[in-house]
Each structure stands twice: as structure tokens, then as C-alpha cells.
Amino acid sequence: MNLRRIPAVYMRGGTSKGVFFHVRDLPRSMRERDALLLRVIGSPDPYGKHTDGMGGATSSTSKVVLVAPSTRDGCDVDFLFGAVSIGEPLIDWSGNCGNLSAAVGPFAIAEGLVAPVDGLTRVRIWQQNVGQRIDAFVPVRHGEVLEDGAFMEDGVPFPGAEIRLEFLEPQSDRHPGAGGDESGTEALPLLPTGSPQDELAVPGLGRIRATMITAGNPTVFVRADALGLTGRELPDEVNRQRKLLAQLEAIRAAAAVRMGLADSAEFATAFRPATPKVAWVARPVGYRTSAGVDVGADRIDLLARIMSMGKLHHAFTGTGSIALAAAAALPGTVVGEIARTLPGVPTRIGHVSNVLAVGAEVSHGPSGWRFDKAVLSRSARRLMSGWVHLPASAAGPPQTA
Numbered sequence: 001m002n003l004r005r006i007p008a009v010y011m012r013g014g015t016s017k018g019v020f021f022h023v024r025d026l027p028r029s030m031r032e033r034d035a036l037l038l039r040v041i042g043s044p045d046p047y048g049k050h051t052d053g054m055g056g057a058t059s060s061t062s063k064v065v066l067v068a069p070s071t072r073d074g075c076d077v078d079f080l081f082g083a084v085s086i087g088e089p090l091i092d093w094s095g096n097c098g099n100l101s102a103a104v105g106p107f108a109i110a111e112g113l114v115a116p117v118d119g120l121t122r123v124r125i126w127q128q129n130v131g132q133r134i135d136a137f138v139p140v141r142h143g144e145v146l147e148d149g150a151f152m153e154d155g156v157p158f159p160g161a162e163i164r165l166e167f168l169e170p171q172s173d174r175h176p177g178a179g180g181d182e183s184g185t186e187a188l189p190l191l192p193t194g195s196p197q198d199e200l201a202v203p204g205l206g207r208i209r210a211t212m213i214t215a216g217n218p219t220v221f222v223r224a225d226a227l228g229l230t231g232r233e234l235p236d237e238v239n240r241q242r243k244l245l246a247q248l249e250a251i252r253a254a255a256a257v258r259m260g261l262a263d264s265a266e267f268a269t270a271f272r273p274a275t276p277k278v279a280w281v282a283r284p285v286g287y288r289t290s291a292g293v294d295v296g297a298d299r300i301d302l303l304a305r306i307m308s309m310g311k312l313h314h315a316f317t318g319t320g321s322i323a324l325a326a327a328a329a330l331p332g333t334v335v336g337e338i339a340r341t342l343p344g345v346p347t348r349i350g351h352v353s354n355v356l357a358v359g360a361e362v363s364h365g366p367s368g369w370r371f372d373k374a375v376l377s378r379s380a381r382r383l384m385s386g387w388v389h390l391p392a393s394a395a396g397p398p399q400t401a
Contacts, residue, residue, distance in 0.1 A: 002391065002392050003389055003390070003391065003392060004389070004390045004391070004392050004394060005387035005388065005389050005390070006021065006025055006026070006036075006040075006387060006388050006390070007021070007022065007025050007386075007387055008020065008021055008025075008040070008385075008386070008387060008388045009021075009107060009110075009111075009382060009384070009385045010054065010382075010383045010384040010385070011065075011100070011103040011106070011107060011380060011381065011382055011383060012103065012156075012380060012381045012383055013097075013099045013100040013101065013102040013103030013104075013378060013380045014098070014099030014100070014102050014153065014155075014156070014318055014378040014379070014380070015060060015099050015153070015155035015156055015314065015315045015353070016060045016061065016063060016097055016099035016100050017056060017060070017061045017063070017383070018061075018063035018064055018065050018097070018100050018103075019037075019040055019041070019054050019063075019064050019065070019388065020064075020065045020066075020067060020103070020107050021064065021065070021066050021067070022066075022067060022068065022111070023066050023067065023068035023078075023080075024068065026066065034082075034091050035394070036390065036394055037064050037082060037084065037091060038084065038089055038091065039053065039390050039391075039394040040053060040054055040064070040388050040390065041053045041054055041055035041062055041064065041084045042054065042055045043055060043062070043084050043085055043086055043087070043088070043089065043090075044085065044086070044087050044088050044089045044090075045057070045086060045087065046087060048086055048087060050062065050086065054388060055084060055086070057086055058086075058311070058314070059083070059086075059308040059309035059310075059311055059313070060099075060308070060313070060314060062083070062084045062085075062086055062309075063081065063082065063083060063084060063097060063100060064081075064082040064084060064091070065079065065080070065081055065082075065097075065100055065103070065104065065107075066079070066080040066081075066082070067079055067080075067104060067107060067108060067111075067113070069113055070124075070126050072126045074124060074133075075124045075125065075126040075133065076108060076113065076114045076123055076124045076125065077104065077108045077113050077114065077123065077124075077125055077126070078125075078126045078128055079101070079104045079125050079126065079127050079128060079134075080093065080128045080129060081093070081095070081096050081097045081100060081127075081129050083095070083097070083273070083274035083309060085273060085309070086309075090271070090273070092271075092272060092273055092274035092275070093129055094129065094261070094272050094274055094275045095129055095130065095217040095218070095274050095275035095277075095319065096127050096129050096130050096132070096216070096217055096319050097317075097318065097319065098165075098167075098216060098217075098317060098318020098319040098320075098321065098322060098376060098378075099317070099318045099378060101125070101127070101134055101136070101165055101167075101318065101378075102136065102163045102165055102318075102378035102379065102380045103380035103381075104123070104125050104134075104136065105121070105123035105125065105136030105137075105138040105163060105380075106138055106145045106147075106163070106380050106381075106382065107382075108123050108125075109121060109123065109138060109140065109145050110144075110145055110382060116140045116143045116144065116145070117140060118140050118141060118142065118143070119139075119140065120137045120138065120139060120140070121137070121138045121140045122135055122136070122137055122138075123135070123136045123137075123138060130217070132167065132168070132169065133168045133169070134165060134166065134167055134168070135165070135166040135168065136163055136164070136165055137163065137164040137165075137166075138163055139161040139162070139163070145382075146161045147160055147161055147379075147380075147381050147382070148160070148161060149161030149162060149379070151377065151379050153356075153377075153378060153379060154289070154315060154351075154353040154354030154355065154356065155314060155315035155352075155353040155354075156379065159379075160379030160380070160381060161379060162377050162378075162379060163377065163378050163379060163380055164375065164376075164377050165318075165375070165376045165377070165378060166373060166374070166375055167216065167322055167373065167374040167375075167376070168372075168373055169370070169371065169372060169373070188214050188218075188259070188260065189214070189367070189368060190213060190214055190215060190326065190330075190368070190369050190370055190371050191212070191213060191214075191330075191368065191369060192212055192213075192214055192218075192258075192259040192260060193212055193258060193259070194368070196211060196330055196331065196332035196333040196336070197209055197210065197211055197332060197333060197334060198210060198211075198212065198258065200220075200251060200254045200255060200258060201254065202247070202250045202251050202254050203250050203254075204246070204247060204250060205227075205247055205250065205251070208222055208226050208251065209222070209223070209226065209334060210222045210251070210255060210334060211327050211333040211334040211335060212255050212258060212259050212276070213323050213326055213327050213330075213333075214259070214323075215322050215323045215325075215326035215327075215360075215371045215374070216318070216319030216320065216321070216322030216323040216326070216374065217274075217275050217276065217277055217317070217319035217320065217322075217323060218255075218256075218259055218261060218275050218276035218277070218323075219276055219277045219278070219279060219306075219319075219320055219323035219324070219327075220251060220252060220255035220259075220276050220277070220278050220279070221279050221280070221281055221323075221324070221327055221333070221334045221335050222251060222278070222279075222280050222281075222334060223280065223281065223282070223334055223338070224280040224281060224282040224303070224305075225282065226280075227244070227247065227248075227280060229280055229282070229305075230282060230303075231280060231281060231282025231283075231285075231287075231302075231303030231304065231305060231350075232282075232285070232287040232288075232303060233305055233312065234290050234312075234352060235290065235311065235312045235313075235314055235352060238305070238311075238312040239311050239312055245310065248278050248307055249269060249278075249310065250265070251278050252268065252276060252277070252278040252307070253265035253266075253268040253269050255276050255278070256268035256272060256275075256276055259276060261275070261276060273309055273310065274308075274309060277306055277307060277308065277317060277319075277320050277323070278306070278307050279304055279305060279306035279307070279320055279323075279324065280304070280305055281302050281303065281304045281324075281334065281335055281338050281339070282302065282303040282304075282338065283302065283303070283338050284297045284300045284301060284302050284303060284340065284350060285297050285303065287303065287350060289352065289353055289354050290314065290352050290353055291353065291354075293354060295350055295354060295355060299348065299350070299355055300348045300349065300350035300355055301328070301339045301340045301341045301347050301348045301349070302328070302335070302338050302339040302340070302341075302347070302349065302350065303350045303351075304316060304324060304349050304350065304351055305351065305352065306320045306351075312352070313351075313352065314352055314353060315351055315352055315353040315354075315356070316349055316351035316352070316353075316356055318376055318378065321349055321356055321358040321376065322358060322360070322374040322376065324347065324349060324358070325341075325346070325347045325358040325359065325360035325374060326360050326362060326371045326374070328341040328347045328360070329341065329343075329347075329360045329361075329362045329371075330362060330369055345359075346358055346359040346360075346375075347359075347360065358374060358375070358376055359374065359375040359376075360373075360374050361373045361374075
């Protein structure tokens with residue numbers, strides 16, 4: 001037999017898309033599994049198009065999700081996320097995708113891993129990459145996931161049913177090994193350097209002030225004006241500036257070392273492109289979105305832009321918004337100095353596509369600041385289900401049922 005097929009579901013979650021698999025249907029060997037997943041997506045592709053795979057040739061559409069019944073008490077399913085490089089034979093398992101987190105609950109219900117309850121079904125998700133519990137509240141009608149609704153999110157052209165996500169104690173406080181193996185991991189504090197602001201020595205830029213935080217995904221925030229930016233930039237404007245892209249990557253890599261996530265900047269760039277994320281923030285002013293919509297300064301608490309896999313994100317990453325909301329709630333951070341967030345009120349982020357509001361709860365204890373919970377709403381949709389087909393040589397011998 002010269003073809004191999006594997007059960008899969010293609011899903012949108014928030015402003016991202018990815019190919020979802022049951023862990024049971026994939027090779028047990030991480031090496032074989034990753035080789036297979038790369039072939040499914042169509043990476044590496046030197047043409048940057050993903051012509052021979054399921055990927056969409058952007059950081060938001062080059063993703064895989066692995067789901068299994070949970071081995072954790074109090075959780076229903078385990079969820080492992082992989083950010084697939086477009087041009088390199090690499091899957092980065094170091095972080096989570098907040099957008100695709102919204103699709104895990106609907107997938108689990110539709111695939112029979114969680115019993116549906118009419119109204120709202122709570123799906124208790126263990127996020128393996130960062131060692132975190134996520135509760136997804138999924139609308140259900142007549143025993144089936146409800147996808148139709150009036151909920152609109154910027155960056156998605158059609159309305160859908162709202163899925164509320166609660167990220168519980170969402171500190172990216174684990175160092176997953178290759179493939180998301182949690183063995184040998186260690187805890188990281190919310191502020192891994194112990195300070196709300198630090199100076200980073202960045203080649204080509206000198207010293208730049210930054211806030212490094214581990215909520216959602218590890219993220220580093222800098223002021224837009226420190227880079228000669230305004231916070232109103234759009235993807236085409238940023239992605240064609242090679243010097244700026246190199247500067248942003250240098251900041252990201254320096255932060256990875258400072259946060260203890262990489263031994264060297266070179267390692268961070270080569271093997272950990274997905275995390276930490278790097279973002280820049282600016283005071284709220286009116287701006288125009290990528291769709292040509294004018295957003296008034298009164299609708300936002302700050303301007304923010306975030307990079308994802310070396311390119312400016314077309315909206316704002318879900319986990320990045322959690323990190324930003326946490327930083328806005330903490331005194332003395334780069335974000336807190338700029339944002340006009342009120343205590344107990346969601347932070348309104350003016351991003352490339354429009355506005356995103358994210359709520360954050362923080363507390364202070366003997367060990368310092370702790371981020372207790374983040375609340376984020378998204379929609380999700382099952383786009384296609386069936387099998388992905390591969391050459392038999394794609395990744396070792398076929399698995400038997």
C-alpha cells in the first residue's frame with residue numbers, strides 16, 4: 001500500500017486554524033510523530049506556500065493539536081499544541097495557542113471524549129505545553145455543539161457561538177521537553193526576573209527596557225517608541241522591514257535567555273521560535289485597522305502589536321492578550337505605565353484587526369504577584385473531518401488499529 005491515512009479534523013479556533021488529532025492515532029515515537037505532522041502541514045516548504053499540505057503558510061494557520069482523555073484528576077482531556085515552522089523541519093512545542101484552545105472543547109464533545117449537556121457544557125482541559133488548567137464553556141443544543149450564533153470577533157468574518165475560556169492560574173510555569181514532555185520541568189514565577197521592568201542588552205539596539213512575564217505564554221513587552229514605532233503598524237508595513245524584524249527577534253531571543261527559557265539567543269532563534277512572544281505597546285490613540293475600520297481612542301486602553309513566528313500577527317494572539325492583561329494589572333510594568341486599565345475591568349487592546357477585551361485577576365502573596373485567572377471569549381468551528389492522506393514513506397510504518 002503506497003498511501004497512508006490518519007483520522008483528523010480541521011478546525012478554526014478564534015483567529016487560528018489547525019489540524020486536530022487523537023493521540024491514539026499517531027506514532028508513539030516523538031520523532032516519527034513530528035515527521036508525520038510536518039508532512040501533514042506541508043513543512044518545510046522553501047517556497048513558503050504549504051502547497052503540498054494542510055497548512056495555510058502563516059503562523060496562525062500552521063498548527064497542530066493533539067487531544068487525549070486526561071490522565072489528570074479533575075480534567076477531562078489533555079491538549080498538546082504544536083506551532084509548525086513553515087520553512088524549517090521544526091515543530092515548537094514550548095507554548096500554547098489561546099485561539100485554538102477554544103476549539104478543544106468542541107472537538108472533545110463531538111469526538112465523544114466529553115458527554116454533552118444542553119445549555120453550556122464545561123470541558124476541563126489540561127494544557128500540557130505550559131502545565132495549566134483551562135475551562136471551556138461550550139454551547140450545546142440537542143446534544144450537539146452549537147456553532148451558529150451572534151458572537152463576532154475581530155479577525156473572523158462570520159459570527160458564531162460564544163465559547164468562554166477561563167485560564168486558571170495561567171502562568172506558563174513549566175519547561176516542556178521536546179514534544180511537550182513535562183518530565184523534568186520546573187516552576188517559573190509570574191515575573192521570572194523578579195522585577196516588573198528590566199533592561200535587556202540587545203545587539204544592534206543597545207539597552208532597552210522591557211517587561212517579561214509568563215502568563216498565557218512567556219511574553220516580552222517593550223514600548224513602541226523605543227523602536228521608533230507607533231503601535232498603529234499593520235502587517236505589510238512591518239513584515240517587509242528586514243532590519244526591524246531582526247531587531248524584534250534579537251529582543252525576543254535576549255528575553256528568552258533572561259527568562260531562563262534558553263541557554264543562548266542562538267538557541268532561542270533556532271529551536272524556540274514560538275515562545276517567548278515579543279510585543280510592543282503604545283498609549284491609546286485613534287487608528288485604522290487592516291480592514292479599513294477607524295477605531296477611536298475612547299474604545300481602547302492601549303495600542304498593541306505582537307509578533308508570531310517571525311511575522312506581525314494579523315490580530316493579537318490569545319495567550320499574548322492574557323499576558324498583556326496580566327502586565328496591565330501589575331504596578332510598574334511597561335504595559336501598566338501606558339494602559340489606562342481600571343481595576344476589575346477588562347483591558348481593551350487596540351490591535352491590527354480591531355479591539356479585544358481580556359479580563360485578568362491578580363493577587364499578591366508571600367511569594368510575590370500571582371495571576372489567578374484570565375477570561376477570554378472566542379468562537380470555534382469544525383471545518384472538515386475525515387482523514388489526512390500521506391505517502392507511506394512519510395513517517396515510518398503505518399499504525400495498526
